Amino acid sequence: MSSDAPSFADALVQLRNVTFGYGERVILRDLSLAVPRGKVTAIMGASGGGKTTILRLIGGQQRAQQGQVLVNGQDVGAMDMQQLYAARRRMGMLFQFGALFTDMSVFDNVAFPLREHTDLPEELIRDIVLMKLNAVGLRGARDLMPSQISGGMARRVALARAIALDPELIMYDEPFAGLDPISLGTAAQLIRQLGDAMGLTTIVVSHDLEETFRLADHVIILGPGSVAAQGTPEEVRASADPLVHQFVHALPAGPVPFHYPGPGVAQDFGPPGASGGAQHQGAGRP
Ligand SMILES: Nc1ncnc2c1ncn2[C@@H]1O[C@H](COP(=O)(O)OP(=O)(O)OP(=O)(O)O)[C@@H](O)[C@H]1O
Numbered sequence: 001m002s003s004d005a006p007s008f009a010d011a012l013v014q015l016r017n018v019t020f021g022y023g024e025r026v027i028l029r030d031l032s033l034a035v036p037r038g039k040v041t042a043i044m045g046a047s048g049g050g051k052t053t054i055l056r057l058i059g060g061q062q063r064a065q066q067g068q069v070l071v072n073g074q075d076v077g078a079m080d081m082q083q084l085y086a087a088r089r090r091m092g093m094l095f096q097f098g099a100l101f102t103d104m105s106v107f108d109n110v111a112f113p114l115r116e117h118t119d120l121p122e123e124l125i126r127d128i129v130l131m132k133l134n135a136v137g138l139r140g141a142r143d144l145m146p147s148q149i150s151g152g153m154a155r156r157v158a159l160a161r162a163i164a165l166d167p168e169l170i171m172y173d174e175p176f177a178g179l180d181p182i183s184l185g186t187a188a189q190l191i192r193q194l195g196d197a198m199g200l201t202t203i204v205v206s207h208d209l210e211e212t213f214r215l216a217d218h219v220i221i222l223g224p225g226s227v228a229a230q231g232t233p234e235e236v237r238a239s240a241d242p243l244v245h246q247f248v249h250a251l252p253a254g255p256v257p258f259h260y261p262g263p264g265v266a267q268d269f270g271p272p273g274a275s276g277g278a279q280h281q282g283a284g285r286p
Contacts, residue, residue: 011034
């Protein structure tokens, strides 16, 4: 295992020396990573580390300030709107609260991208929609409205919609958040089955350590601004890197500070007057 950028002979997505910040605040610094084609890659790491930002860079919703984001060898950051539009048709993105259109039936939600992006006749659209709904176990729910289905079912409909155009890459942001254990197991199984059946390259951003390690072929752990570790789940689990160790063993103490940076305890709770004019202290300061 290594924290260097791996160069998979067949990577669908590569970030090369990417630096990105929101305004002055740098989130990713000289970050390099590769996502192998046809596999399930998990991106994990401390909250606020920039995982969703990486998905946005790959989807072209954000552009890197430095470095390259390559999808199929093409630099997403250098694409014009038309190229980006074409590239996005080959990507499915499922964000945690990726809402369905509430005024459309389940069927019409899944048909939407097909009607929007293709000239296929309605009979063919019908067959594709029913196939996609069948793949997520919801062919029978086609006529229901979003208000008539559960949250877990709504996510599966969103998944059917995301694969409607047969993407080559699918990105899930927190697919397990808020799901009960059965729905969670079903979601993980679905991600794996769809990936295998459709030959998809899958990227999953998740905080659910156990489920994600079970699911993924390749795991990337983000440290502050860069990759702390990457490899198979077994390799990452065995890492001696203190940050990775803290993360994969869910330890409350370690390099990832519990406290958001702010004033020290003595300053906030000390005798009256002690706080006057005192300076803010570093993260994790007791
Ligand atoms: N549009 C934005 N403008 C300014 N700052 C942002 C914006 N989006 C995200 N950030 C900040 O960038 C940092 C990284 O955010 P991001 O959502 O990529 O992290 P994350 O690793 O996905 O976090 P989490 O695991 O908590 O979802 C966070 O500190 C966040 O506050």
